[in-house]
Amino acid sequence: MLSVKDLHVHYGVIEALKGVSIDVNEGEIVSLIGANGAGKTTMLQAISGIVKKSSGDVEFLGQSIYKTNPKNIVAAGLTQVPEGRRIFTGLSVYENLMMGAFLRKDKKGIEEDLQKVYKQFPILEQRINQDASTLSGGEQQMLAMGRALMAKPKLMLLDEPSMGLAPILVKEIFSIIKEINAQGTTVLLVEQNAKMALSIAHRAYVLETGKIVLSGTGEELINSPEIQKAYLGG
Template sequence: MLEVNNLTVHYGVIEAIRDVSFEVRQGEIVSLIGANGAGKTTILQTISGLNKPSNGSIYFKQKNIRSIAPKKIVKSGISHVPEGRHVFSGLTVKENLEMGAFLRKDKEGVKKDMATVFERFPVLEERVAQDAATLSGGEQQMLAMGRALVSQPKLLLLDEPSMGLAPLFIREIFSIIEDINQNGTTILLVEQNAKVALEISNRGYVLETGKIVTSGTGEKLLESDEVQKAYLGG
């Protein structure tokens, strides 16, 4: 579904990503793990069109999306839940969810998908008229994920969904991620909580200073001495 080939990204003269290649197959959960500054967020932002690569290609459903506008990337079926959630303060929960549907014209379909979001995240329905900025961190994460789902993604990019959340909320969020995947959405997950991410992932890639240093199934990476020492506290 997604093929990233020889991707290089610069911020000015700084090379943030160097010659990165990986793939995400339809129906998978794939994790990118690594320390802060490894380049994980840069990769997601480049896939969603927010960064322009210096070199390489990004194919989504066999079409090169490297040079197309972010709006068209969303329309093609990729939605991005950014690090830090970025809900719209001053707008209600309902209005935030509606922002996820800004490219859609099928009002009945949007209404149906909003109902599905409320089924998956009942707390959002309880707070539907509340300013999104007043939600807890976990509730804001649910809102950011719900907003992305309203755009009907085929591929969901999740950037640090557990950041700043209590352990109870982390387990709940990852259970929801599995549920979203089992209902047909492919997921590319960036996450510092490597253990929990790899436990739910079909495959993973480990990044260090802008390049992939190892990859394998989630199970294989969990068992790797190198990964355990670096990221799992082993």
């Protein structure tokens, strides 16, 4: 579904990604773990077209999106839930969700997907008319995920969904990610909570200073002594 090939990204003279290659197959949850500053967010933003790429290629559904406008990438079925939620303050929960569907014209389909989001996140229906800025951190994360689902994505990129959340909410968010995947959305997950990220991943990659240094199934990596020492406190 997604194939990133020898991707390089520079910020001025700093090389943030140094020839990264990963694949995400349809139906998978693929986790990308690594320390702060490893290049994880840059990777997602490069895939989404938000960050300019220096060289390499990104293919989605068999087509290169290397030079594709971010709006057209969303229209093709790839959406991103950004780090820090980035909900629209001053807009209601409902208006935030509708922003996710801004490229769609199928009114009936939009309404059906809205009801699906409310079923997935009942708290959002209860808060429908509230200013999104008044939601708790966990509720804002749910809103950001619901907004992305309103775009009807084939592939969802999730950037640090557990950031700043209490442990009980982290478990709930990861449970929801598994549900979203089970309902047919492929997921590429960037996450500092390596244990949780690997526990739900079909496959995973480890990114260090802009390079992929390890890959394998989630189970293989969670049981790897190297990973346990570096990321799991083992």
